[in-house]
Amino acid sequence: MTRETGIKPGILPSGTTTPLPGAVIEPPPSLPVPVEAQVLPATRRRGVRWGIALAASLAALISGVVVIDAALWLSDLFERSAWLGSAGALLIGGVSVALVGFIGGEYRNLMRLRSAQAIREQGYHLAQASNRFEGRGFMSDLLRLTANSRAGRLLCEQYRDAIADTHDDREAMELFERIVLRPLDEAACAAVRRAARDTAIGASVSPVAGVDALIVLWRSLRMVREVAEVYGMRPTRLSVLALIRRMFLTATFAVTADVVGDVLGAHLGGRLAGLVSGKLAEGVFAGVRTARLGLLAIEQCRPLPFTADDRPNLRQLVAQSLGSLIQSPGQPAP
């Protein structure tokens, strides 16, 4: 507890205090420094990194070739006629502007994703800290992130309605969890369930081998994007890839370690034998895999860690989305 010593209790004469900017609802962020930030960056591996050198030189070579070719082509055009030359220059200018815009957009999106990740990491730290903390600044970051989606905006409004200046930081987090995150979790799980069902059906009815793999890939990417959007991350296609990469790098494998066999064994029980031969079993496997990927995506996108008892579990998710498939193998759910 901070002791505000030296000041006698009593009415403060008017004009002697200066309000801290924005302090009423959101005191300035004074977050504990994340432990990681204090860890020194890992020492570089010694020696030349040939892969990077190769990629960089290749990129330089190709862009050099493109630039030189374009310049030669332009000067050629100008030699033929000034009109042709200007038309060519305009085209090239247009392409480069679009290219810069595209790269800039993707870069911004990646950065936004990264700041969302940073908010998330702070959330993890704060949730684990057992002592009191000053997290209101963090709460405003969290609200800004979550309010990116339409559902999120309404929930954040509800949260602002519920929070009072007498709630301490732990209570603020708890309220956020109850009012905002629970409905969002529900929406994210629904997206995962839909995707699991779609891939299961797609894989079990696809006539040609290989097509089912494409269906699964496309649907999974869409699912990851949907999940990220639910939590306010708004990823583009490229940043979905970045997200997926992160998912696999930081996945808590302990949680989702090979449960596929476990789930199938538990859920299908005796019926498994009858199904294994059919194409349906393949579909169910694909569905379970998608659901598992979906859970990883949720873990990766949720701004605060799950508490032990409200973490969605794969078995339930699979049962809810694929249950109808398994129970009536003849008629897949609509």
Next chain:
Amino acid sequence: MSSSTDDFDQSVLRRAAASIAATARLLAERALRRRLRVAVTGLSRAGKTVFLTALLHNLHLAARLKEGQSGHLPFFDPVAKGTLEDVTLRPLEDLPAFPFLPNLDRLLEPSPDFPPSTTGLSAFGAALRYRPQGLLGRQLVDTTTVEIEIVDYPGEWLLDLPLLEQSFEAWSAAARRLAESGPRASLPGEWRSVAPGAPASEDALEAARLSYTAYLKACREPPLSLSLLQPGRFLRPGDDRIDPSVLRFCPLALTDGGTRSGTIAAAMRDRFERYKSEIVRPFYETVFSQFDRQLVLVDIIGALNAGPQSFDDMRIALGTVLRSFERDGDGLLARLFRSRTDKVLFAATKADHVTANQFHNLRLLLRAMMADDAGRLPIAGVEADFAALSAVKCTANRRVLYQGQQITVLEGVIKGHDGLEQLFPGEIPEHLPTAEDWASERFRFYDFQPPSLERDRGRGIPHIHLDKALQFLIGDLFW
């Protein structure tokens, strides 16, 4: 021809099935209705009346929230989950009605004021209809109802429990010892000089009662502000049906010799026994034993303001109150009565008199006041918790820079002043205050005017942790 009879048969069957299903649902809903009696008590000026008014009003509004609103009870599960369908308030049949609407009007006036305190037992009912979320409940019914009967009774009545195992002589001796020590010794009173051997007459007994009641009243009022005021009914008779002659006794200076019949001592001993058997026992047997959950409000802030003697007296009074919750073992209550109370929340009220960062200490201090020297609470078998709350939040917390320090101050309208002022309320110690604490004049907490609620009439009364208290007391019923 035959197909039309089939149709007819089928429609009859279908209708019969539908009506059976409807009846089954109705029966299930009846069976699942739950009724619970929650008592709110506290020593005088703890804020029972305001608490009840704010609680009922906020509950009533919680089922009528608009989109984007969370209301004022976000920590009460049915509100947080959005499953509360409807709340109906109504007086109870068997108990006097709590004056809810007049009290509420007083708080919602343009220049609001706290409602006057109640003196006796009163109650109000709230029926909370909600959609069950549990696996079983969801299958059985669409909605179900929890009926809560909230009863408000004076905490002073709980001070009478120890009388049941005391004789008139023992009680007299203890009460006189108390009256001659500490701040009480300074109070005058004709009752002190009542001669036990004098012949008894109703007039003489009534005069003694009046004098003793006046003494108790003087103990309760500032500057003394004491809490240990026995017998509890002298100040809070509560019930018009009480025969006033039962209250005609006071502590006497008895000598060891026996008392002759016809003397004041004999008459008073008789009245004391009648007080025990006609008032104290029936209260525990028929009223107290019906309470499922209880909330005990304690005005710690007031006791800190009033000084060490008042504070210590409140500690002793709370220790006595606590004996009414000893349900197990060889507690006095357990030996004499059966109690249904399985959850008790002890709450320090007027939490809005300090800044939010002091709530934790307020809770710790309340616990320290009620625990024994080893830090234990003698109430095994009852789930007990401690809270800091405020039924009406009169102040706002502000972070400011003052003399180069970042501090949290309160902003509000201090009682008797005009306009908003900022105030550094000081800190609440987490342990019992030491002599040094008292000497340094650390404790000077101001009372505030209730805020004007005209602007958000539809939103309810802002409070501190009312919802958490509610969740602790009845949250487990909403499966």
